[in-house]
Amino acid sequence: MKNKIISIFFCCVIIGPAIYFLPISNMLQQKEPVCIAIIGPMEEANGKAMRQGVELYREQINKQGGIDGRKIKFLFQDDQNNADRAERIALELAEENKVYLVLGHYYSSASLAAGKIYKKGGIPAISASVGAESIISDNEWYFRTIPGGSIEAKLVASYMYDILASYRDIPLAEIIKETIPASIIFTGDADGQYLLKNFEQIAQRFGIAIKGKWQWDDEKSASEQIDNIKKELDAIDDPGVIYFATHAAEGIQIVTALKDAGKTYPMIASAALTRSFFDKVKSYTKERETPGYYSDGMYFITPFMTALGGAKGFDFTRQFVAKYNKEPGVVAACYYDAVHVAVQAMKKSGLQAKKHIREDRRNIRTALAGMYNEEQGVKGITGLIWFDTTGGVRREYVVGRWRGRKAQPFFVQYNQHVGNVDDVLQGYLNGNVEMLAGLTMSSTHIVYVQVEDLEITGINKEKTEFGATFRLCFRYPARFDDASKESIALPIEFINALTPIKLGKPVQETTEKGVTSKVFQVQGRFRADSDADDSLFFKRDKKLFIHFRHATEQYDSLVYVPETVDEQNKWLSAESRTGGVHCYSDVLSKKTTLGNPKYFNSDYTLDYSRFNVEFF
Amino acid sequence: MKKTALTIFFLCFAGILTLLLHRHFKESGKETVYIALAGPMSGSSQEEGRAMLRGATLAYEEVKRDGKILKNKKIEIVPYDDKDSRTAVRIASDIVNEDKVILVLGHYSSFGSAAAGPMYKSNGIPAITASATREEATSESEWFFRTVPGNHAITQFAAYSMKDLLSGKTKTASIIYNKNFYDPSVVPEFVKQAEKRLNFSLKKWPFDSNDDDIKRIIAEIRAEQEVGPIFFATSSTDCGRVISGFRYPGTDYPIIGPDSLAVPGFIHQFNSSSEEQRNPGYYTNGIYAVSPFISYLADQPNARYFREKFVRKYGREPTWVAAAYYDAMLVALNALEQAEIQGGNIQENRRKVKDALSRINEKDMAVKGVTGDIYFNENGNVDLPLELGVWQSNEFIPAYRQYRLSNSKSSREGDQNPEETEEPETATSLRVVYTGVDINTVRNIDLKKGIFTADFYIWFRFKGTFEDRAVTFTNSVKPVTLDAAIMRETNRDDITVHAYRVVADFTFDSSTAAYPLDRHALRISFRYDKETRNTMIYVPDVVGMTGSVSKKNRGETLLEKLSGWEIAEIVSKQNLYSPGDEHKEEVSYSQIDTEIKVYRQDRWILSLKIMLPFLFVITIVYLLFYISPELIWIRHFIELSLLFLTIEVRTLYKYILPGQEIAQQMLFFILLLLLFSALTAGGSYWAHRRNHIRKAKCILYAGRFIYPVAVTAGIVFLLYSHSALPWSLQNMISNKIASFPPPCLVAQLKNRQP
Numbered sequence A: 001m002k003n004k005i006i007s008i009f010f011c012c013v014i015i016g017p018a019i020y021f022l023p024i025s026n027m028l029q030q031k032e033p034v035c036i037a038i039i040g041p042m043e044e045a046n047g048k049a050m051r052q053g054v055e056l057y058r059e060q061i062n063k064q065g066g067i068d069g070r071k072i073k074f075l076f077q078d079d080q081n082n083a084d085r086a087e088r089i090a091l092e093l094a095e096e097n098k099v100y101l102v103l104g105h106y107y108s109s110a111s112l113a114a115g116k117i118y119k120k121g122g123i124p125a126i127s128a129s130v131g132a133e134s135i136i137s138d139n140e141w142y143f144r145t146i147p148g149g150s151i152e153a154k155l156v157a158s159y160m161y162d163i164l165a166s167y168r169d170i171p172l173a174e175i176i177k178e179t180i181p182a183s184i185i186f187t188g189d190a191d192g193q194y195l196l197k198n199f200e201q202i203a204q205r206f207g208i209a210i211k212g213k214w215q216w217d218d219e220k221s222a223s224e225q226i227d228n229i230k231k232e233l234d235a236i237d238d239p240g241v242i243y244f245a246t247h248a249a250e251g252i253q254i255v256t257a258l259k260d261a262g263k264t265y266p267m268i269a270s271a272a273l274t275r276s277f278f279d280k281v282k283s284y285t286k287e288r289e290t291p292g293y294y295s296d297g298m299y300f301i302t303p304f305m306t307a308l309g310g311a312k313g314f315d316f317t318r319q320f321v322a323k324y325n326k327e328p329g330v331v332a333a334c335y336y337d338a339v340h341v342a343v344q345a346m347k348k349s350g351l352q353a354k355k356h357i358r359e360d361r362r363n364i365r366t367a368l369a370g371m372y373n374e375e376q377g378v379k380g381i382t383g384l385i386w387f388d389t390t391g392g393v394r395r396e397y398v399v400g401r402w403r404g405r406k407a408q409p410f411f412v413q414y415n416q417h418v419g420n421v422d423d424v425l426q427g428y429l430n431g432n433v434e435m436l437a438g439l440t441m442s443s444t445h446i447v448y449v450q451v452e453d454l455e456i457t458g459i460n461k462e463k464t465e466f467g468a469t470f471r472l473c474f475r476y477p478a479r480f481d482d483a484s485k486e487s488i489a490l491p492i493e494f495i496n497a498l499t500p501i502k503l504g505k506p507v508q509e510t511t512e513k514g515v516t517s518k519v520f521q522v523q524g525r526f527r528a529d530s531d532a533d534d535s536l537f538f539k540r541d542k543k544l545f546i547h548f549r550h551a552t553e554q555y556d557s558l559v560y561v562p563e564t565v566d567e568q569n570k571w572l573s574a575e576s577r578t579g580g581v582h583c584y585s586d587v588l589s590k591k592t593t594l595g596n597p598k599y600f601n602s603d604y605t606l607d608y609s610r611f612n613v614e615f616f
Numbered sequence B: 001m002k003k004t005a006l007t008i009f010f011l012c013f014a015g016i017l018t019l020l021l022h023r024h025f026k027e028s029g030k031e032t033v034y035i036a037l038a039g040p041m042s043g044s045s046q047e048e049g050r051a052m053l054r055g056a057t058l059a060y061e062e063v064k065r066d067g068k069i070l071k072n073k074k075i076e077i078v079p080y081d082d083k084d085s086r087t088a089v090r091i092a093s094d095i096v097n098e099d100k101v102i103l104v105l106g107h108y109s110s111f112g113s114a115a116a117g118p119m120y121k122s123n124g125i126p127a128i129t130a131s132a133t134r135e136e137a138t139s140e141s142e143w144f145f146r147t148v149p150g151n152h153a154i155t156q157f158a159a160y161s162m163k164d165l166l167s168g169k170t171k172t173a174s175i176i177y178n179k180n181f182y183d184p185s186v187v188p189e190f191v192k193q194a195e196k197r198l199n200f201s202l203k204k205w206p207f208d209s210n211d212d213d214i215k216r217i218i219a220e221i222r223a224e225q226e227v228g229p230i231f232f233a234t235s236s237t238d239c240g241r242v243i244s245g246f247r248y249p250g251t252d253y254p255i256i257g258p259d260s261l262a263v264p265g266f267i268h269q270f271n272s273s274s275e276e277q278r279n280p281g282y283y284t285n286g287i288y289a290v291s292p293f294i295s296y297l298a299d300q301p302n303a304r305y306f307r308e309k310f311v312r313k314y315g316r317e318p319t320w321v322a323a324a325y326y327d328a329m330l331v332a333l334n335a336l337e338q339a340e341i342q343g344g345n346i347q348e349n350r351r352k353v354k355d356a357l358s359r360i361n362e363k364d365m366a367v368k369g370v371t372g373d374i375y376f377n378e379n380g381n382v383d384l385p386l387e388l389g390v391w392q393s394n395e396f397i398p399a400y401r402q403y404r405l406s407n408s409k410s411s412r413e414g415d416q417n418p419e420e421t422e423e424p425e426t427a428t429s430l431r432v433v434y435t436g437v438d439i440n441t442v443r444n445i446d447l448k449k450g451i452f453t454a455d456f457y458i459w460f461r462f463k464g465t466f467e468d469r470a471v472t473f474t475n476s477v478k479p480v481t482l483d484a485a486i487m488r489e490t491n492r493d494d495i496t497v498h499a500y501r502v503v504a505d506f507t508f509d510s511s512t513a514a515y516p517l518d519r520h521a522l523r524i525s526f527r528y529d530k531e532t533r534n535t536m537i538y539v540p541d542v543v544g545m546t547g548s549v550s551k552k553n554r555g556e557t558l559l560e561k562l563s564g565w566e567i568a569e570i571v572s573k574q575n576l577y578s579p580g581d582e583h584k585e586e587v588s589y590s591q592i593d594t595e596i597k598v599y600r601q602d603r604w605i606l607s608l609k610i611m612l613p614f615l616f617v618i619t620i621v622y623l624l625f626y627i628s629p630e631l632i633w634i635r636h637f638i639e640l641s642l643l644f645l646t647i648e649v650r651t652l653y654k655y656i657l658p659g660q661e662i663a664q665q666m667l668f669f670i671l672l673l674l675l676f677s678a679l680t681a682g683g684s685y686w687a688h689r690r691n692h693i694r695k696a697k698c699i700l701y702a703g704r705f706i707y708p709v710a711v712t713a714g715i716v717f718l719l720y721s722h723s724a725l726p727w728s729l730q731n732m733i734s735n736k737i738a739s740f741p742p743p744c745l746v747a748q749l750k751n752r753q754p
Helices: A002-021 A024-029 A045-063 A083-096 A108-121 A149-168 A190-206 A222-235 A248-260 A271-281 A285-289 A310-324 A330-349 A354-369 A424-429 B002-028 B046-066 B085-098 B110-123 B135-139 B151-165 B186-198 B211-223 B236-246 B264-268 B274-278 B301-314 B320-339 B346-359 B542-546 B603-624 B632-656 B661-689 B693-721 B727-739 B743-752
Strands: A034-040 A072-078 A101-103 A125-127 A142-144 A180-187 A208-216 A241-245 A267-269 A299-302 A378-380 A383-385 A398-403 A406-409 A412-416 A433-436 A439-459 A465-477 A492-494 A508-512 A515-527 A544-550 A558-562 A582-591 A605-615 B031-039 B073-081 B101-106 B127-129 B144-146 B174-178 B203-207 B230-233 B255-257 B287-291 B387-392 B395-398 B401-405 B427-446 B451-463 B471-473 B487-490 B495-507 B519-528 B536-540 B565-577 B589-600
Touching: A034 A045, A034 A083, A034 A330, A045 A072, A045 A271, A045 A310, A045 A330, A072 A083, A083 A108, A101 A330, A108 A125, A108 A142, A125 A330, A149 A180, A149 A190, A149 A241, A149 A267, A149 A299, A180 A190, A180 A248, A190 A208, A190 A241, A208 A222, A222 A248, A241 A248, A248 A267, A248 A271, A267 A271, A271 A299, A271 A330, A310 A330, A310 A378, A310 A582, A310 A605, A330 A354, A330 A378, A406 A558, A439 A582, A439 A605, A465 A544, A515 A544, A558 A582, A558 A605, B031 B046, B031 B085, B031 B320, B046 B073, B046 B101, B046 B264, B046 B301, B046 B320, B073 B085, B073 B101, B073 B320, B085 B101, B085 B110, B101 B110, B101 B320, B101 B346, B110 B127, B110 B135, B110 B144, B127 B320, B135 B144, B151 B186, B151 B230, B151 B255, B151 B287, B151 B401, B174 B186, B186 B230, B203 B211, B211 B236, B230 B236, B236 B255, B236 B264, B301 B320, B301 B565, B320 B346, B387 B401, B395 B542, B427 B519, B427 B542, B427 B565, B427 B589, B451 B519, B471 B495, B495 B519, B519 B536, B519 B565, B536 B565, B536 B589, B589 B603, B603 B632, B603 B661, B603 B693, B632 B661, B661 B693, B693 B727
Parallel strands: A034 A072, A034 A101, A101 A125, A125 A142, A180 A208, A180 A241, A241 A267, A267 A299, A439 A558, B031 B073, B031 B101, B101 B127, B127 B144, B174 B203, B174 B230, B230 B255, B255 B287, B427 B536
Antiparallel strands: A299 A398, A378 A383, A398 A406, A412 A439, A433 A439, A439 A465, A465 A515, A492 A544, A508 A515, A544 A605, A582 A605, B287 B387, B387 B395, B401 B427, B427 B451, B451 B495, B471 B519, B487 B495, B519 B589, B565 B589
């Protein structure tokens, strides 16, 4: 009898909590997941990057509860960048009638072939890698989240003055008055022609004389063509900046050949070339021996750079590094954004049950098309995404330069500016505003920062305060400064200073090639990091930080970028870093409305670029 | 023997119950007076019916708590569900037949009031409505009173305010009206007033409330080139039907409506639409309505008190219906007191109440309500100010400009003096400035000096021009001036937003008496010295700060965590600053107090540390119940040494702790426990000596049972009195107390209020 009671009691004790904790009720209620197909060259580096980008997003969104409680599921398909294969996969998807949306394909040819089937089957598709206009131009079911060739070519043309000015050490204000030379190498296919057309158009408007023009033909012998280009380049006494409006394969051949011949020209690479540059250049021995041999000094344009990706961009990079142990590439970032746009559209359209998948897809397409202006757009890590009438996006690229194989943003970046600026032309001359492809742009100033001779003078007993002296060096184009204040980088605000620190006159000031560097001596006492929460029983060694931000200029007008980046430790979490001083920049972002009804119920944030010095 | 134990238990419980129910028993001896409350308790307007009940209940509770009037009467509110005019008549006849109710509050709707009014008149039952604005309801019966302005006043106010809604050079305005909604004279009167003020004629769209007619109106409005601002003289359902017909992007006609659009029921009718769910406020954003009360303009002391009580009790801002019935109940209770009824004939008593009500007929007799000073004119109406509000994200907030019309026509007979209405009214206007504070960081909380450093954004939103930088921070250590704005923007409706960043030191009241359970309100106060409250009022921008009233700001958007402190809540409250003489109410200035309420992060560990010796004592005392009854001297000896130990610890704490309150309360509590222990010991010893062995045991058993209960109750009470319990528990207890307040607790709670 007693045994019976005891056994019953035990059963209750064990089974009760088991029922309670096992997610049986969850399993019963689990809603059907939303399936999205990801199609690309899944075995290649770019395909893997696509996969990593979207997987990272899926984890985040599913943790937040998915779309109205429905989780997201991916269906990965390998099209091997092959049009026939792509078409076959598309047909299968249309037949199965299971996926809500397609992300991909990576290549234009594959996209073009599959796009026809998506249009017929009514499947919305988003590509974040294809540059060609033809895939979206007469297909209302195909969208693209990276800017097309027209914006790229126009942006490159408008940067010619900046690049040449810094290359020749002439003030921009002077060079802007004269006609400058430029050259272009383009491919013979539709993409290349399109880039050329747009480049010529804007060059004419800006008074750029195109000195050299070479068409690359895949049919002809590569070495012959390269020799020809080399010869002709020699003949032109000043070819100006050379724009590589080519794909990666031929672009890399020309760049390396020119470098090997000992020629140095100012060069700028197209987005397509940039994306695969380091992947392709790996096979060259000189690059392996001296990293950066071919890349250093070259300009490039890209849709994503962490330093300019805003608070979300930094978060993305940090999480990406934590998950995959490497820095995210452009492809991963672009597809991360593409899936973000897709999910936002799905949320907006309000998905129904499984039986209505066709209608749901129509609604998703309508929702995507409904992101038709800046206000309806989605803010991603690569910028503000909204679709024009063709289904493409209009937004800026980031222009940078490689140094030690590292991407460094160019001193001026143009941002899509929501709102109106009246005198656009005057604005451009002042370096503030530019009109590009019907967009009003405002510019972001990049200031490079370096911390030298850091010395900790006194840490108090509780380790809550410390004193520090160091030299702070700012580097930026001399034209940023005007007479009204000491430096564009100032006034800065040391976020954790005990008492406000005022920087005096610069202790050192040099200007070289139109670039000023100003060095300031800083001395002050700082509060030790308060974020590291001490546990009850032991106190962790406190990390010491110095943070500063600009007192007034917001992130979209001024960004601090560290001059040298400590490669090894850059994106590791604070705990696992080792020794020494680390500098990095991020974004101080605060969600607020500032009382402006425009921002009510929106995700508006007030952002400032923050520079951090961290040491032990 | 078991019986004895049970008896003891029973006696103890009975004792406690008697003590607790003391008030209740006392009250049950009083004379009960019944007040009927007739409003929509079910159906589409049930929200309003509930608001009526809430307002009236709160008024009664406050009067009771105050204790000055109606000392020996118990009032019972009897709700009646009044859905339409037919039920109104049935309710009226029920009330007449039951012969129990002395006074009626209601009815909610004009039609209900008009239907029931004659019954009350013929049977001599006084009635007060605080929502039926149709003039005929009260003007035809001397038994019917109204505590809110009538339709004439409301439409006149709307006509006056309509000019502010015109954008640019628009030269059109319209009125959409249901032919039966108002008294026949109201619409023509409105049109006359509006045309006089606007200087052009209105477009008129009359309709009957059938579907075809509404469809026709919608089609006509869509076809019309220019409609301009529209006044809706309709019920909220009719208005909802018309609006959902033409409200889509591109048709943002300014809309203004009467009081019936100023209630939550108006916006709730759109809840089911998908646009509204995706985008709250899709249909209603920017719709203006005239209201007798907007809680964001209620910054007078009594109104602030009402708001605070209401929000605490019901968890929402009071609507005008709740406020109006709060006032109506106050008037009713005052009249009951004045009537001095004592039993006897109910007919006679009703007459006395009615006479008392009609004696409230001049300013000196006025009842001070939250909507204003209430006294009746010869029609049984009041002349109170009206306010203009606008819907924004489903919150009803004040418009940027508020008018006070004097020479109001509603106070007079409509057609007594026709030429006088031609006179231009004089109007004073009150500027509403929305202001918000968004905290970035709080640092350097110095309890010794009572100073903290705050880094925050502050913004002002206003219409037209306003010198927003002339603001005085009243508790800053050094004077704060607002430098360059981080945002300056003026939109096409002439609404300007200026936002600034402030980093400064502020003082706060830093009493650590309740250490470590001390809570502090880090306060940032500012006021506007250039204009008095009569012409300028600050309103906390709740929508801009948190998105809605119900959403608590717990400092999620702070850029850094506070070191050592946790944020309970950040709130911005209105206040009034009156320099000098308290009695001169004329000169007061609008002030906003933003409070960051914080408590210690490690308060539990610190409390445990402090309590440890006390808990030790409490445990030992409990073990004493297990000592045999005859060893009384050992027990007493231990009790005595524990007493000394406690006093010793208490004295020690005096020197090492910053706050003494907890230690003091623990000392008192332990004294009580020791006393209890000593008494049980004595009792059981006495029983033992008399050889009642079992009785002695029973006493000990009872002690063993009661003691832990008492300890738990004591500790819960201690934590409660320091607001340190988990929020839900804290709330539950305070609700229990609010509905049934033992006087000692109330006194203690009142002292807690900062």
